[in-house]
Amino acid sequence: EESVYRKLIICRPIVPVGKDIGFIPGTKEEKLSTWMGAIYDNLEYVMDKKHPEGAIEKFEYLLQNEKIEIASVTHIRGRSLPKQYMIVDDAQNLTPHEIKTILSRAGEGTKVVVTGDPYQIDNPYLDIASNGLTYIVDRMRGQKLYGHLTFTKTERSTLAALVAELLRLLHARRRSGDFGLRIPELRPLFGLGALKLLQVGAVGLGALLV
Numbered sequence: 001e002e003s004v005y006r007k008l009i010i011c012r013p014i015v016p017v018g019k020d021i022g023f024i025p026g027t028k029e030e031k032l033s034t035w036m037g038a039i040y041d042n043l044e045y046v047m048d049k050k051h052p053e054g055a056i057e058k059f060e061y062l063l064q065n066e067k068i069e070i071a072s073v074t075h076i077r078g079r080s081l082p083k084q085y086m087i088v089d090d091a092q093n094l095t096p097h098e099i100k101t102i103l104s105r106a107g108e109g110t111k112v113v114v115t116g117d118p119y120q121i122d123n124p125y126l127d128i129a130s131n132g133l134t135y136i137v138d139r140m141r142g143q144k145l146y147g148h149l150t151f152t153k154t155e156r157s158t159l160a161a162l163v164a165e166l167l168r169l170l171h172a173r174r175r176s177g178d179f180g181l182r183i184p185e186l187r188p189l190f191g192l193g194a195l196k197l198l199q200v201g202a203v204g205l206g207a208l209l210v
Helices: 027-037 039-048 055-064 095-102 134-142 158-175 183-189
Strands: 008-012 068-072 085-090 112-115 195-201 202-209
Touching: 008 039, 039 055, 039 068, 055 068, 085 095, 095 112, 095 134
Parallel strands: 008 068, 008 085, 085 112
Antiparallel strands: 195 202
């Protein structure tokens, strides 16, 4: 509304969770809509908060007038993006080379926000130390143009917060050479009292809701 930026551009890597579904027919926009569902969900949620009566129509209007652009990492190379607000989502699934390629597209007056969770990596060739998110945080630390925020709470749901904390604890155990979690460590997490732990080990975790 203040015309500080020309448009909002959001890009994210196309990395499947589980087995790839293969070829997707359609135009570039139709193909991207399949992969960018999470972005559309969040944008619609934000628009609904600001425009409760016509969130969907407002969102579609901004897309049609190219005030919001959804892009894949695949199509970002070679572009110059001045005076734009750019969000790089799921950066934990990018390689260091890919994150460097994306950030070097930023032109004068562009702000870049890089988001991700190093505990939710879907790319089989990356880990918590080698992914693009960790790489850029480490390399940019101390620079005047750079700022870093670490969120300690998930806003999605109580269940999502519980799973995230379990994975964090499991990762900490793995790094220390211990491939299990102990019941006393988990008790503070079970505020609902409805979760019984069956197995937490090197191969994953299983739980039974009763």
